Amino acid sequence: MNHVMPVVPHKSPLHDILAPSSIAIVGASADPTKRGYKAMVGLIKDGYRGAIHPINPKADRILGVKTLPSIEALPGPVDLALICTPAATVPGIIAELGRKGVKGVVVLASGFKETGPEGAKLEQQVLDAAREGGVRVIGPNTSGMFNLHHKVNLLALAKVKPGEIGFISQSGNMLLSLVLEAEHNGHVGFSTYVGPGNQTDVGFNDYLRYLGEDEHTRVATLYVEGFRDGQRFLQAAREISALKPVVVYKSGSTEQGRKAASSHTGALAGSYAMTVDLLRQVGVSVVQHSNEILPVAEGLGLLQKAPGKRVAVISDGGGQATIASDRLAEAGLELAELSEQTKARLAAILFPQASLVNPVDVAGSSDANPALLAECMEIVAEDENVDSVFLVGMFGGYAIRFAEDLLGGEMRGAESMIELSRRSEKPVVVYSLYAPIKPPALRRLHEAGVPVYTSIEYAVRVLAALGERGIYLKSHEDDVLPPAVAPSADMLAMFARARDEGRDLYEYEAKALLRTHGIEVAEEAVVRAPDELVEVAQRFGEQALAMKVVSKDILHKSDAGGVKLNLCGEAALRSAWAQIMESCRAYDADADIRGVLVTPMAKKGVEVIVGVSRDPIFGPVLMFGLGGIFVEILEDVAFRAIPLSELDARSMVDQLKARKVLEGARGEAAVDKGALVDLLLKVSGIVSAYPQLFELDLNPVIAYSDGYAAVDARIIINRAVM
Amino acid sequence: MNHVMPVVPHKSPLHDILAPSSIAIVGASADPTKRGYKAMVGLIKDGYRGAIHPINPKADRILGVKTLPSIEALPGPVDLALICTPAATVPGIIAELGRKGVKGVVVLASGFKETGPEGAKLEQQVLDAAREGGVRVIGPNTSGMFNLHHKVNLLALAKVKPGEIGFISQSGNMLLSLVLEAEHNGHVGFSTYVGPGNQTDVGFNDYLRYLGEDEHTRVATLYVEGFRDGQRFLQAAREISALKPVVVYKSGSTEQGRKAASSHTGALAGSYAMTVDLLRQVGVSVVQHSNEILPVAEGLGLLQKAPGKRVAVISDGGGQATIASDRLAEAGLELAELSEQTKARLAAILFPQASLVNPVDVAGSSDANPALLAECMEIVAEDENVDSVFLVGMFGGYAIRFAEDLLGGEMRGAESMIELSRRSEKPVVVYSLYAPIKPPALRRLHEAGVPVYTSIEYAVRVLAALGERGIYLKSHEDDVLPPAVAPSADMLAMFARARDEGRDLYEYEAKALLRTHGIEVAEEAVVRAPDELVEVAQRFGEQALAMKVVSKDILHKSDAGGVKLNLCGEAALRSAWAQIMESCRAYDADADIRGVLVTPMAKKGVEVIVGVSRDPIFGPVLMFGLGGIFVEILEDVAFRAIPLSELDARSMVDQLKARKVLEGARGEAAVDKGALVDLLLKVSGIVSAYPQLFELDLNPVIAYSDGYAAVDARIIINRAVM
Incomplete structure (x- = not known):
């Protein structure tokens, strides 16, 4: 863990x-x-060494410190002001502080945006005053901050150890909760805490950059109800996660939770599934349960990463080895396949009844010699098929359970494990059923930086986070963005025409855009008069054709009777034309009908959907999923922020629960994954090149074993950009 | 919680x-x-009051107790013998003990079935000796047992409190783990523990019945690697769960875990998803993470059940109220909709900025008066829309965080909560971020039987288990099994004929069985010669028809070219007949072809699958799911042990993730759920009536908005029963 x-x-x-x-x-x-x-108690008790200027016109001294009667009386510029006065006074105070050259303020008061329009107005005044005076604002509506390595403890929390976890939390109770857990744990400490509150000025992205640069922080941990500027946050997270682990718990995983969050910080919480995908895209370790925040932050802080996901389990009890196997598999980790050499080395030191197949069960071999467990861990750590080592069972409790004189062996074992953890790049994680009562060997491990967990479940979450981070870092070393797409003059003119005509793109225009930039679109003909159908019938020969009305006024073509399928030959085409015109006129007599689109019926394949939307928080986001029930009922879709790297595109396909359908389920051939990846990258490129494109929907794209065909395309234009 | x-x-x-x-x-x-x-230490230290007979030919006294030189020297019958000698000696010892009238033995030795065929032979000798002597066997390969209320502590565990959790565990480490957690928790105790080991004689079903009858046990808790007799276990669980909560953690949720479990106790672990469904069918509370076993057992032991799933949350922090909302929704619980009267009563005691919509956030109202939280809990508990009350936040820590003189208010609040919990049928569950450090108000709550949890996640698991149990008990009060189906003489003869001919049922025979017992089967005609096709063409009129070969030798009809679809008119039928005969002969020249089955093509609807298998552990089990990818790729299926009650059948349909498809997704009409429920009950009745039926597959059944049609049926016969 060096x-x-x-x-x-x-x-x-x-x-x-x-x-x-x-x-x-x-x-x-x-x-x-x-x-x-x-x-003031917090600053004085912790021994803050800078100048403290209490401002209070009525008192002479507070806690022995001379007060100043006013802001005006400040002897010179100060770095930080803590504002403890009510909301209404804050804009004026910030203006005064700005004139005195104060760099930043922490505004504790609530009563701003989170309370409604009046509060939002007041919050704007805060921001205006801050901008005017060059003051940065933490909050308002914040629980405050501390920086323990600089002895700045504005929350006056007792018993918080300085340490390596930086924490930014929109819930003050969540900070308290972690602090109490850490107090109980005994080995976890914090660097800087900030409550970003309403993020009127400084937001999560700014705090994350600070934690990334802070030499006392080994893991940046965030409890987020809502981001203010998601795009900037993603950019910051991408940069910082390359340096140190970034852990995020995002609340609002359900509709109920989103409602509760918005009444708490006035935060706009977007789709949870999308947020999680985008965070993972930039290397964030997302924690889904609040009780896993501290274990995961501690483990990532200490161990940083694992080379991969292949875990070797050493255990002294079959039952818990079984539980560990279940949890590892559920978390997407693998039980490492031990080499024959490793097994032989284990066999040489274990009883014959030991199980040498991972999970290794020593089956009593360590009962009289607990240090043997450390030997096993050293052996498996040397196996090149192993990425991390997980000790499961009663280590630390041998002296309690079996015989007091085993304590020496336990302490020797602990030292060997510490030594192993220090010299190996493979993380060593310990679960012990004795962890709740903290026996000496476990205390020793913990204080030397080997994390010890009270449940298999927590330990596995940590192993998963370590493996995911290691793989992310490795795979992103040479992941590059595809070259930018140059917008074409014709297409820009097409967007302009649509804007001038007060409409979105026609389907054939959308398809032209796609085709221009190399996307495979089904063949088609735009037909403006029935006589042109002769040529169309000839051009497409014997294929069955589909006909769809072209009209900016008819959005739901099927409902309007504007779609006919399976047409063979000119007569059928003519008859379909007549029917479509009649139905569409009946549907909307004033509709501006420009003709029809004729296209060969798509060959059977797997229907997938590609969508792009511009999220108000995260900007342009690409969605990919299988068509029909997969999207609509199972919500089995993947999201990535645009622009996508090739790795992003590949991982979107791999992430789907229904990927087996793409891999060739039920006797079908596998679809051409490379072609789909190329499609996603091309869509990403188009969206980056044309800010005029607001939303895009390719539904469906038919994926084949050799390529794909986009058979429907809808593009909504962004009038603001034209 | 009375x-x-x-x-x-x-x-x-x-x-x-x-x-x-x-x-x-x-x-x-x-x-x-x-x-x-x-x-002996365990017995003596704990003050066991019965007679202790150490048997050892070499020592005179052990721990001051006179030893006996042999089993023969026992003064008379004893209730229990603990056998500590090696495996090979056990059969002989049991025979001797049997002759002395010993009622039961605990066999600690391993080296039996779990090690292979030699061990299995030895285990059979153990069983034979026990049966012969009328001795019941606990184990072998067991960690032992204790009964703390009778001061029988054969494990010599120190610091285990007598209490109300009965625990049966195939992992000794899991017992140790719970005991250590309980020691740390400080308020949880145990009644009886048994390690069933290899269950050669006494099995989980027997232990569960004992715990059910034991007056010291308020919750029966089981860690199971594999059941021996699943059918008996389900029967016992159904009876006992009506009396007290039954909590099961079943290992082997993954393939990896199943392998690890089988090398541990030699247990046959069946499909995890099936096991969980069957356990829930009989009222068991299934726990899926090992770290939730103790919290859930404690909560169910103390509170037993909730009237329903509508939870009222009282919180003093918005962030944790948000987390609670997310977790409750994910666990299938609801945030109770508070009545206007309740909101008015809350508004009367809370600050104006409090949020009165559940989750109730007191927003500072309790900062100077923590007992106010208890008042809020009393108010919501009186709301008839509320089934349980969940306190979330920093209660217990006010005196630490704000001012020491708040301790009085906290203790008063705790007393009110205890009083509320005692008088209300609605459970009161507390999460406090101060729980890890056990401040006085939380200690008081805990010792008075109000569970206090260290994480929102654990508390929500408990609330879910309480609600599920309450709903199970209520709904099963008047749930009855449908009347038994009487087997028909014709159908029995049909089974006999198939057996005599050494084949399974033909599709038309399977359909005849279904039709005989009232299941809707698509119309069909069995055609034995091409000339009969005239009549068939007339009978089915203008409908498109399907034709399938009838042959016991052709299992995969499509592969053999034995299926033709969309046939219209006599000529098409004749041509299809000829093609099928030719293809099938080419496929298998010796196939015994009896003709073809002709049936109208099914109308479009939703494809579902009904399957029955006879599980080696649990007996006949019915499976239901949607067709195609839902079953094959998403494994979205429900299982119930046969016979099914109406409730069982309804809950199978409701359990599917894809139930939205049945409820009418994508503009389709909802299918006739009542008809599907009827179908499932009828299949269950048929399986119970005909032990000759070994496996059944209705794949697919087409579900419509008015009924359904079974369009394919396959029945494998049970030759052992004929």
């Missing part, structure tokens, strides 16, 4: 503010129940 | 054995590392 954090130059403007050399407390108080008192 | 356990008459033969008045220890030892010594 992962030395790279030293990163400080570019974020937040370093001065979050590690300030002087602090003013606006609304400092002598009342012990007030935040303006508690913050 | 749930008094009913007193149940003791019918299980295990009471004398698991609560023995006298115990012999065969292989008692003076060596402190041996089980034969530890067991």
Whole structure:
């Protein structure tokens, strides 16, 4: 686990503010129940070495520190001001602070955007005053911040250990919860905490960059109800996750949760599934249960990554080896296949009844010699088929359960495990059923940086996060974005024409755009008068054809009777034309009908859907899934932010639960995955090249064993861009 | 939570054995590392009041107790003997013990069935000796047992509190793990523990009955690697779960886990999804993560059940209210819709900024008065839309976080919550972020029987288990099995004919069986010669027809060219006949071809599948799912043990992830669910009436908005039954 954090130059403007050399407390108080008192207690108790300027016109001294009667009385510029006064006073105070050259403020008051339009107005005044005065704003509606390595403890939390977890949380209770868990755990500490509150100025992306640059933070951990600027966040996360693990718990995984979140911080929470996909795309470790945040942050902080997903399990009990196997498989990890050499080496030190097939069950071999478990771990760690080592069972409890004189063996075993963990790039993770009562060998492991978990489930979440991160880093080393697409003059003119005519693109125009940029679109003919059908019948020969009305006024063509299928020969085409015209006129007498689109009926294949939308938080997002029930009922779709790398496109296909259908289920041939990946990359390129494109829907694309055909295309234009 | 356990008459033969008045220890030892010594320590230390007979020919006294030189020297019959000697000695010892009138033995040794054929032979000798002598056998290959209320602590575990959780576990480490968690938790105790080991004689079903009858057990908890007699277990679980909660963790949820389990106890682990469905069918609370076993067992033991799934959340922090909302929805629980009256009552005591919509966020109202949270809980508990009350946040920590003098208010609040929990049928469950450090108010709640959890996730699992159990009990009050089906003489003759001819049923015979017992089968005609096709063409008029070969020798009809579809008119039928005969002869020249089956092409509808198999562990099991990819790729199927109640059949349909397809997705009409339920019940009745039926496959059945049609049927006969 020799992962030395790279030293990163400080570019974020937040370093001065979050590690300030002087602090003013606006609304400092002598009342012990007030935040303006508690913050001072926190600073003084922790031994903050910078200047403290309590501002209070009424008191002379607070906690022995001389107060200032006003902001005006500040002796000079200070780095950070904590504002403890009510909401209505905040814009004026920030304006004053700005004039005194204060770099940043923490605004505790609530009563802003989260309460409705009046509050939103006040929040805008806060922002205006801050911009005017060059002051950065943390909050408002924040629980505050601390930076323990600089002894800035504005929350006055007792018993929080300085450590390596940086935490940004829109829930103050979640911070408290982690702090109490850490207190109980005994080996976890924190670097910087900030409650971003309403993020009126500084947002998650800014905090993440700060944590990324902060030399005391080995893992950036975020509890997010809603992002303000998702695109910037993704950019920051992509850069920071290359340096250190980024862990995100995103609330609002359900409709109920989204409603609750929005009444809490006024946050706009988009689709959870989409958010998770986009976060993973940029290397974030997404945690889905709140009780896994601390275990995963601790494990990633200590161990950073694993070379892969092949886990070797060493256990001293069959039952828990079984549970570990189940959980590993469910988490997408593999039981490493041990080499014959490894098995032989294990056999040489274990009882004959031991199981040498991973999970290795020592079956009593360690009962009189617990250090034997460490030997087994060393052996499997040397196997090149193994990416991480997981000890499962009662290690740490041998002296309690069997005989007191086993303590020596346990302590020796712990030292060997620590040694192994230090010298190997393969993470060593320990689950012990004795972890809740913290016996000496486990305390020793833990304090030396080998994480010890109280449940198999937590340990497996950590192993999964380590493996996913390792694979992400490795695969992104040479992942590149495809070259940008140059927009074509014809197509730009086509967009302009559509805008001038007050409509979106016709289907044939959408298809022309796709075709221009190399996407396989089914053959088609636009027919403007029935006499042209002769030529069409000849051109497509004997194939069965489909006919669809072309009209900007008819959006639901089937409902209007504007679609006819399986047409053979000129007579059928003429008759279909007549029927379509009649039905569509009946449907909408004023519809502007430009003709019909004729196209050969698609060959049978697998229907997939490609969609693009511009998300208000995350910007352009591409969606891919199988057609029909898979999208509509099972919601089995993958999302990626545009632009996509080739890896992104490949992983979209692999992520689907229904990927087996693409791989050739029920005796069908596998579809051409390379062609689909190419399609996704080309769509991504088109969207990047044409800001005029607002939404795109290819539904369906028919995927074949040799290529694909886009048989329907809909493009909504972005009037704002024209 | 006034749930008094009913007193149940003791019918299980295990009471004398698991609560023995006298115990012999065969292989008692003076060596402190041996089980034969530890067991004596456990008995003596805990103050066991019955007679202890250590048997050891070499020592005179062990731990001050006079030893006996041999089994022969036992003064008279004893209830239980603990056998600590090696595997090979066990059959002889049991024979001797049987002659002395010993009722039961615990066999610790391993080296039996789990090691292979030699061990299995030895295990059979154990069983033979036991049957011969009238001795019941616990194990072999067991970790042992304890009964703390009778001070029988054969495992010599220190610091285990007597309590209300009965635990049967095929993993000794899992027992240790729960005991250590309980020690740490401080408020959970155990009644009886048994390791069933290889279950050669006494199995899970027997232990469950014992726990069901045991007045000290309020919740029966099982860690299962494999059942021996699944049908008996289901029967026992159905009866016991009506009396008290039954919690099962079943290992082997993955292929990897199944392999690991089978090398551990030699257990045959069937399909996990099937096992879970069957356990839930009989009212078992299935736990899917090992770290949830103790929280769920504790919560169910204390609170037993909730009237339903509508949860009211009272919280003092928006972030955690959001997390709770997400987890509740994911667990299939609902946020109760509070009545206007309830909201008005809450508004009267809370700050104006409080959120009165469930989750209720008191938004600071309780900061100076934590007892207010209890008032809110009392108010929502009186709302008839609420089934359970969930407190989320920092209760218990107010005195730590805000001001020490809030402790009084916290203790008063705790007393009110205890009072509420005692008088209400609605369970009260508490999550507190201060739970890890056990402040006084939480200790008081816990010791008074209000469970306090360290994570929202655990608390929600408990609320889900309580709600599911309450709903199960309520709905099963008047759930009855449909009347038995009387087998028809014709159909019995048909089975006999097939057996005599050494074949399974022809498709038309299978359909005849279904039709005889009221199942809707598509119309059809069996055609034995081409001239009969005239009549068939007339009978089915203008409909398009399908033709399938009838031959016991051709199992894969399509592959053999034995299926023709979309046939219109006599000429098409004749030509199809000729082609089928030619193809099938080419496929298998010796095939015994009896003719063809002609049936109208099915109308379009939703394809479903009904299957029956006889599981080696659980007996006849019915499977239901949607056709095609749903079954084959998404494995979205439901299982129930036969016979099914109407409730079972309904819940099968409701359980499918793809139920939306049945409810009318994508503009289609909903299918006739009542007809499908009727179909499932009829299939269940047929399977019960005809033991000759071994496997059945209706694939597909086409479901319509008005009824259904079984269009294909395959029945494999059970030659053993004929």
